[in-house]
Amino acid sequence: MTAILDHAVGVQHEAAVDLTGVGKVFGRGSETVTALTEVDLRVRPGEFVVLLGASGCGKSTLLNLVAGLDRPTSGTVTVDSGRPAVMFQEPALLPWLDAGRNVELPLRLAGVGRSARRTRAAELLDLVRLGGQARKRPHELSGGMRQRVALARALAATSNGTGAPEGGLLLMDEPFAALDAITRDFLQGELQRIWQATGTAVLFVTHDVREAVRLGQRVVLLSSRPGTVVREWDLGADGADREELTEEITARLREVISTHGRA
Structure with a gap:
C-alpha cells in the first residue's frame, strides 16, 4: 500500500489531522518491528485529543508521523493546519x-x-x-x-x-512527565487555559489516565504493540462523570496491558 503524507496548506479538510489505515514498520526481515497497524484517527480543528496507552505502544511514533518527522509505511496522514509544532x-x-x-x-x-x-x-x-x-x-x-x-x-x-x-496544531509528547507533581498540576491547568484562549488543536500523548481525563475533550486508547485504536471516550458529552470515566479507562488500559502480557 502506498503511504501518503499530506501537509498541504490551503487544501480544505474537515479535520486538523486525519489518519486513515496508518501503519508503521521498522526494520527488515527478522528484525522487523510493527509499531502501528490500521490506525484511524481524526482531530477536529480546535479539539483537544489525548492519546493514551502503555509504554511502547506506538504513541510517540504516531506523533512523529503527524509531525512529518517520519513517514507511514501504509495508509495516509493528512494535516490541514500548516506545519505542526511539537513539544517533548x-x-x-x-x-x-x-x-x-x-x-x-x-x-x-x-x-x-x-x-x-x-x-x-x-x-x-x-x-x-x-x-x-x-x-x-x-x-x-x-x-x-x-x-x-x-x-x-x-x-x-x-x-x-x-x-x-x-x-494551528500542537503535538505534545508527555511534556510534563519529568516535572514534580505540584508543577505538573499547575502546568496542566495552564495548558487548559491557553488552549481555550487560542483555539489550537492539540494531540497530547500520555500514559497517565488522570492526566488524560483532566485535559482531554476526547481520550483515544491504543492497544499494546502493534498499536491500533481500541476505544475512544467523549469527555465533553453531557453529564460525563470524569471520576467514573477515570475508573473505566484505567480498567480498560489494564485489560489491554494484561492481554499483551499473555500474548
Missing part, C-alpha cells in the same frame, strides 16, 4: 539564547521581521504568564518555566507568528 518531555531550549529569542526562533525561520517577532514573542510570553522574563536564559528559569517558554515557542510555530495565536 525536555524543553529543548537553546541555552545561549534568552527566553524571548527562543520564542522568536520559529518566527525568524519563517521570515518574520525583527520588530514583529519581538512583539509576538512578548505577547506569547505574556500568554504563558512569563511577561518580564524575556531576557532570562534557560538556566535562570525553573523546570516549569522552561516548559512554558517551550510552549510559547510552539505556539509561535503553529501560526508562523502572524495574527492572533488562534488555530
